[in-house]
Amino acid sequence: MEPHHSSIRAEAVALMRQGVPNHLVADRLGVPRGTVGWWRSEDRRARGETCVQHMDCPRCTGRAFDHVAYAYLLGLYLGDGHIISKRKQHHLSVTCDALRPGLITAAEDAMRKVMPLPSVSRRNRTGCVEVKSYTQHWTCMFPQHGPGKKHERRIVLEPWQQAIVDAHPWEFIRGLIHSDGCRIVNWTTRVVAGERKRYEYPRYFFSNKSDDIRALCTDTLDKVGVEWTVLARGSDPFNVSVARKASVALMDVHIGPKY
Structure with a gap:
């Protein structure tokens, strides 16, 4: 016995023939997506239609x-x-x-x-x-x-990828920071006129174990005028740091903290 009423299946098939995607048909009729996909394939088979996988690569x-x-x-x-x-x-x-x-x-x-x-x-x-x-x-x-x-x-960009990064360096940096980076606020204390005062300053980090990916990051930072240094995690230089005031301000304009 079919688990869904024949009228529901007929309505689903009608919607799919109109070009409505499987997930929308499933949501509208309250039917599992797998069931809708099976109905689509059965309908195509009955009509002798070959399934063509559409793509927009x-x-x-x-x-x-x-x-x-x-x-x-x-x-x-x-x-x-x-x-x-x-x-x-x-x-x-x-x-x-x-x-x-x-x-x-x-x-x-x-x-x-x-x-x-x-x-x-x-x-x-x-x-x-x-x-x-x-x-x-x-x-x-x-x-x-x-x-x-x-x-x-080895991680190397293809020429067409590098051309896109060169044209949109800040978007590339933003993606790197949003994935493996962060914006934090460090603090320190200094004695001024005999009184110890606390000072806070923001900085950006990008941390990645791949030498190639870190190089892509620092090469792009160079192109947009951001000064950076490398901080070691133990003996491994995994962290790219941006701490100079002018460079942090530039990063704030184009990147900012994650949200």
């Missing part, structure tokens, strides 16, 4: 895409992003701090602006939210994808 189709959004998304990917690329599972994933709703929304928006067709979803995890976009063509947009961890392999 800029690298494969040659279409124009949002370079500003891509520069930001590239920074997010190099920081806290990765791509799953298997036979039956393909998606771009960016991990965001659960306490930063603005960052989560910005990651979703960037994915949709670069490739509007793939579905984008959120997965709540302990202390973070995973923003995911499903299509195998993210490997076209991020050729840095490969086996193993990013800091264990």
Whole structure:
């Protein structure tokens, strides 16, 4: 016995034939998405229709895409992003701090602006939210994808990627800081006229184990006139620090704290 009334299935099929996406049909009729997907495939089979996977990959189709959004998304990917690329599972994933709703929304928006067709979803995890976009063509947009961890392999931008970063350096830096960076306020004390006073000063950090990714960060900071230093974590120089007042002020104009 079919778990859903035939009239519901008929209505679902009618909506899908009008071009309504599976998830919207499922939400409207209160039916599981998997069931709607099965109904769609059964309807196509009955009509002898071949399923064509639609895609809007800029690298494969040659279409124009949002370079500003891509520069930001590239920074997010190099920081806290990765791509799953298997036979039956393909998606771009960016991990965001659960306490930063603005960052989560910005990651979703960037994915949709670069490739509007793939579905984008959120997965709540302990202390973070995973923003995911499903299509195998993210490997076209991020050729840095490969086996193993990013800091264990060479990371070099393709010429077309470097041209986008050169045109939109601040968006790239913003993506890096929003993923593996932060803006904090340090403090110290000084004795002035015999009285100890507390002084606070902001600074930016970018922390990443990959020498190549840190170099991409510092090279881009150089291009926009931001002074930086490297601070070691133990014996490893994982931290890029921006602490000079003028450079912090410049970063505040273009980056600011996560939110």
